Amino acid sequence: MCAFMDVLEINVLVLAYLGDTIYENYIRHYLIDQGIRHVDSLQKESIRYVSAKSQAKFLQALLEQDYFTEEELDVIHRARNYKNHSHPKNCDVLTYKYATALEALLGYLDLLGKKERIDEIMQIILGGKLC
Numbered sequence: 001m002c003a004f005m006d007v008l009e010i011n012v013l014v015l016a017y018l019g020d021t022i023y024e025n026y027i028r029h030y031l032i033d034q035g036i037r038h039v040d041s042l043q044k045e046s047i048r049y050v051s052a053k054s055q056a057k058f059l060q061a062l063l064e065q066d067y068f069t070e071e072e073l074d075v076i077h078r079a080r081n082y083k084n085h086s087h088p089k090n091c092d093v094l095t096y097k098y099a100t101a102l103e104a105l106l107g108y109l110d111l112l113g114k115k116e117r118i119d120e121i122m123q124i125i126l127g128g129k130l131c
Helices: 013-034 039-052 052-064 070-080 093-111 117-124
Strands: none
Touching: 013 039, 013 052, 013 070, 013 093, 013 117, 039 052, 052 093, 052 117, 070 117
16 A cells, blocks of 8 residues: 555556556466466467557456446546557557556556455456456
8 A cells, every 4th residue: 555645646657567567467377377387378378468459458348337436537547648659569559548547547556555456357357267
């Protein structure tokens, strides 16, 4: 928990930086729990979840279901609308912004100590399966 600062004042790219590690850690645990034991296979399978395109798709599906609270939507919108001119060569700007928004939300929730909420979101992303 981040009691010494207002989490809403943290730059959304910093939240996404943290959220990226959280997201990837969940995916890695999930894949290992699925019985995948070779690093090459883990890497290939993780792309189904960790790519910007996949992350954007997951976030958009949850947005369409009105899944998020108003507070969470504020973080998502702030991250999606952040003026960042760089993005990976393998995806468009909008896809990258949605992926960044998902990561920022996870970072935000983590700093607030809301692990159960992160678990809920990741369980949906992983198709109802969580390690």
